[in-house]
Amino acid sequence: MTYRIVWFKRDLRISDHQPLVEAVKHGPVLCLYVVEPSLWSEPDAAAQHYGFVGESLRALDDSLRPLGTRLHIAVGEVVQILARLHAQAPFEAVHAHQETGNAKTFARDLAVGTWCAENRVGWHEWPQFGVVRGLRDRGRWQSHWERQMGASLVAAPSSIPTASVVSDLVRSFDSRAMPEAFDLGLDPYQPPGRQRGGRARALTVLNDFIAERSTRYRGGISSPLNAPDACSRLSPFLAHGCLSMREVVQATRLKIHSLPGDAKRQRQGLQSFSSRLYWHCHFIQKLESEPELEWRNLHRGYDGLREPGWNAEHFDALVSGRTGWPMVDACVAMLRETGWLNFRMRAMLVSVAAYPLWLHWQPVGQWLARQFLDYEPGIHWPQMQMQAGTTGINTTRVYNPVKQAMDHDPAGHFVRRWLPALRRVPDSWLFEPWRMGLELQARIGVRVCQEIAMPPVDLADALRQAKARVHARRQEPEVKAAKAAVIERHGSRKRMPGSTRDDSGEERPTRHRSKRTDASEQMALDF
Numbered sequence: 001m002t003y004r005i006v007w008f009k010r011d012l013r014i015s016d017h018q019p020l021v022e023a024v025k026h027g028p029v030l031c032l033y034v035v036e037p038s039l040w041s042e043p044d045a046a047a048q049h050y051g052f053v054g055e056s057l058r059a060l061d062d063s064l065r066p067l068g069t070r071l072h073i074a075v076g077e078v079v080q081i082l083a084r085l086h087a088q089a090p091f092e093a094v095h096a097h098q099e100t101g102n103a104k105t106f107a108r109d110l111a112v113g114t115w116c117a118e119n120r121v122g123w124h125e126w127p128q129f130g131v132v133r134g135l136r137d138r139g140r141w142q143s144h145w146e147r148q149m150g151a152s153l154v155a156a157p158s159s160i161p162t163a164s165v166v167s168d169l170v171r172s173f174d175s176r177a178m179p180e181a182f183d184l185g186l187d188p189y190q191p192p193g194r195q196r197g198g199r200a201r202a203l204t205v206l207n208d209f210i211a212e213r214s215t216r217y218r219g220g221i222s223s224p225l226n227a228p229d230a231c232s233r234l235s236p237f238l239a240h241g242c243l244s245m246r247e248v249v250q251a252t253r254l255k256i257h258s259l260p261g262d263a264k265r266q267r268q269g270l271q272s273f274s275s276r277l278y279w280h281c282h283f284i285q286k287l288e289s290e291p292e293l294e295w296r297n298l299h300r301g302y303d304g305l306r307e308p309g310w311n312a313e314h315f316d317a318l319v320s321g322r323t324g325w326p327m328v329d330a331c332v333a334m335l336r337e338t339g340w341l342n343f344r345m346r347a348m349l350v351s352v353a354a355y356p357l358w359l360h361w362q363p364v365g366q367w368l369a370r371q372f373l374d375y376e377p378g379i380h381w382p383q384m385q386m387q388a389g390t391t392g393i394n395t396t397r398v399y400n401p402v403k404q405a406m407d408h409d410p411a412g413h414f415v416r417r418w419l420p421a422l423r424r425v426p427d428s429w430l431f432e433p434w435r436m437g438l439e440l441q442a443r444i445g446v447r448v449c450q451e452i453a454m455p456p457v458d459l460a461d462a463l464r465q466a467k468a469r470v471h472a473r474r475q476e477p478e479v480k481a482a483k484a485a486v487i488e489r490h491g492s493r494k495r496m497p498g499s500t501r502d503d504s505g506e507e508r509p510t511r512h513r514s515k516r517t518d519a520s521e522q523m524a525l526d527f
Contacts, residue, residue, distance in 0.1 A: 003163030011241035019095035044369035059198030093122030194339035202237035217269030227342030235374035284378030299392030301479035324455035339373035350387035356462035
């Protein structure tokens with residue numbers, strides 16, 4: 001009897017899973033996850049990602065058992081696994097979700113499609129997010145996203161006929177079916193405070209946020225003190241597909257419509273969150289449309305701006321949390337412990353790397369990809385370039401880490417929590433401790449270049465020089481001339497309430513709108 005393979009990738013659930021439902025319509029199914037050594041050896045992969053996936057796979061297997069089947073695991077490169085499995089136990093088709101990942105997964109999916117065509121095996125893919133493969137007209141993207149998000153959720157099958165496959169390549173899921181992270185060449189360290197995977201945990205976080213924590217979303221997500229609770233914390237579950245984007249969008253909208261009239265703060269929070277769900281797919285579409293964003297400047301006029309003269313000492317100071325700027329080093333410490341950081345602080349880290357430290361965005365981006373449990377390539381790489389100023393169409397965003405500390409941690413609770421040495425530093429010196437005199441350092445037992453680091457550059461001078469370099473490049477005639485093509489291909493077409501679009505394609509507030517920017521907005525996502 002023939003059968004079909006449902007290949008799970010970053011879609012580790014059975015609810016709202018079109019490939020699974022479509023495959024079951026045709027008969028027996030083999031539910032398969034492939035541990036790909038080459039993928040886990042990529043510079044954006046980390047043990048924490050692998051651990052989260054393992055937990056999510058266990059939960060997936062648990063959800064399949066009551067339906068009459070199991071999750072099966074294979075270890076190897078996907079095309080080779082499919083070829084060998086087909087030789088041992090021929091199958092009719094492979095069903096999967098489309099994936100907008102890194103260059104490795106892009107090449108792999110192309111290779112799977114080629115192998116299926118050459119071997120007369122069906123290759124069926126369905127979109128997982130509101131991302132359009134082969135998009136030609138960016139102006140129609142928003143309406144497509146609305147249709148995709150508004151479509152009915154796909155109910156999980158009531159039962160799944162299991163394919164009887166005799167092969168030494170696949171085995172039912174258990175802890176022994178998964179190689180150890182070390183065996184895949186991964187640094188075994190995992191943040192002890194990271195979120196754990198699995199759909200049940202995802203639903204708990206979703207329901208808790210929509211029911212209660214969303215009240216604190218608007219105005220609470222900028223400060224690293226409040227953000228761990230005020231943010232949705234759904235990003236790792238969306239990145240690995242424990243939840244579908246569509247079910248999160250619909251659950252959010254349903255809650256908004258059911259709120260009583262006096263629930264203004266919660267309604268505003270959920271509306272702001274809903275807008276960010278749109279931006280989630282908007283950014284992934286950029287990488288889908290231009291995969292080179294992972295390794296090449298979006299605007300080629302910025303080539304050579306930072307690439308020459310890589311400063312290894314600056315990079316080491318950043319990744320070790322020894323820049324001497326307390327807000328930066330505290331954020332690195334939090335990442336090391338939890339695998340998560342709020343959006344504004346992520347932007348600040350990239351800005352510090354790109355401007356005062358003058359580091360090229362790609363190596364920094366690879367390091368941060370490993371630090372972020374919720375690493376989503378389609379969001380990560382466009383954001384890296386936007387913060388580094390290499391898109392050519394965005395306002396230059398330079399974050400002063402001292403000002404960020406004063407704005408978002410005025411009492412110093414955050415930096416003192418993550419940098420114990422600073423607990424002995426007086427408030428007046430807390431955000432610039434390198435300025436303390438030697439007598440004070442000796443008295444409190446905190447010495448610059450020992451317990452705390454000396455910044456590798458003078459912040460004011462380095463920021464001034466960096467901005468001058470970027471602005472000079474922006475003014476070059478050929479750089480200005482190429483800007484329109486970038487806007488046409490990637491610029492947002494979404495009209496936000498109370499805004500107009502200028503000639504660059506970016507949103508601008510209307511004149512009657514207050515110049516004040518709500519702290520909950522963090523920053524414009526207009527690229």
